[in-house]
Amino acid sequence: IQLTQSPSSLSASVGDRVTITCRASQGISSYLAWYQQKPGKAPKLLIYAASTLQSGVPSRFSGSGSGTDFTVTISSLQPEDFATYYCQQLNSYPLTFGQGTKVEIK
Amino acid sequence: EVQLVESGGGLVQPGGSLRLSCAASGFTFSTYSMNWVRQAPGKGLEWVSYISSSSSTIYYAASVKGRFTISRDNAKNSLYLQMNSLRDEDTAVYYCAREGREGYNWNYSFDNWGQGSLVTVSS
Numbered sequence: 001i002q003l004t005q006s007p008s009s010l011s012a013s014v015g016d017r018v019t020i021t022c023r024a025s026q027g028i029s030s031y032l033a034w035y036q037q038k039p040g041k042a043p044k045l046l047i048y049a050a051s052t053l054q055s056g057v058p059s060r061f062s063g064s065g066s067g068t069d070f071t072v073t074i075s076s077l078q079p080e081d082f083a084t085y086y087c088q089q090l091n092s093y094p095l096t097f098g099q100g101t102k103v104e105i106k
Numbered sequence: 107e108v109q110l111v112e113s114g115g116g117l118v119q120p121g122g123s124l125r126l127s128c129a130a131s132g133f134t135f136s137t138y139s140m141n142w143v144r145q146a147p148g149k150g151l152e153w154v155s156y157i158s159s160s161s162s163t164i165y166y167a168a169s170v171k172g173r174f175t176i177s178r179d180n181a182k183n184s185l186y187l188q189m190n191s192l193r194d195e196d197t198a199v200y201y202c203a204r205e206g207r208e209g210y211n212w213n214y215s216f217d218n219w220g221q222g223s224l225v226t227v228s229s
Contacts, residue, residue, distance in 0.1 A: 030214075031214045032214075033206075033214065033215040033216070035151075035216075037151075041221075042201055042219035042220060042221055042222055043143075043151065043201075043216075043219055044219075045206065045215050045216060045217050048206055048213050048214055048215035048217075049213060049214055049215075052213070054206075054215070054217065086150065086151055088151075088153075088215075088216075090214040090215065093156065093165040094153060094165065094166075094167050094168065095141075095153040095156070096153065097150055097151040097152065097153065098150075099150050100150045100151075
């Protein structure tokens with residue numbers, strides 16, 4: 001199953017609302033997770049089951065979607081949110097990740 | 107606190123072998139399925155392999171099948187990845203990752219990751 005994220009990168013300002021899209025090549029129900037990765041660090045789980053916020057993750061992050069189309073939204077971008085974001089499908093093996101979306105400071 | 111600590115990375119020549127380890131602590135390792143995920147320099151994440159809690163079920167990515175072997179020792183709280191016939195394209199940081207849970211059920215995520223171990227394949 002291929003996952004295509006868009007955009008591949010974006011520039012935004014603190015306080016902006018940011019939305020990243022992940023499209024699956026076939027239906028994956030809600031078996032999708034979102035991760036945040038900062039340079040030199042391991043990925044951090046943000047959202048699982050497409051829309052469930054991982055414990056400890058700020059409520060400005062939200063996820064939605066099912067089937068083939070998914071989004072993660074940051075309602076008000078904070079300085080610590082500048083990072084690369086990956087979606088992952090866990091519907092079937094081999095598990096796959098999207099190519100990543102880099103969120104940069106405008 | 108959950109901790110996953112990888113070790114065993116380093117420089118190896120093409121065609122060589124290396125064994126990665128992941129030491130787990132802070133949770134009941136024997137009840138969790140585990141995974142290896144890698145990231146080539148400047149590239150995205152690539153899932154490599156999965157092993158169930160009892161080692162009864164194992165999966166591999168096509169890119170490593172037949173060359174890599176995942177295993178675990180629940181008595182030692184450790185996960186392993188034996189990598190043989192290494193190629194230049196295997197150069198990456200390798201992460202071990204734990205399955206996420208809600209109660210006793212997998213919640214379809216990887217909720218804890220190690221810091222990674224760098225494997226460089228080069229002559």
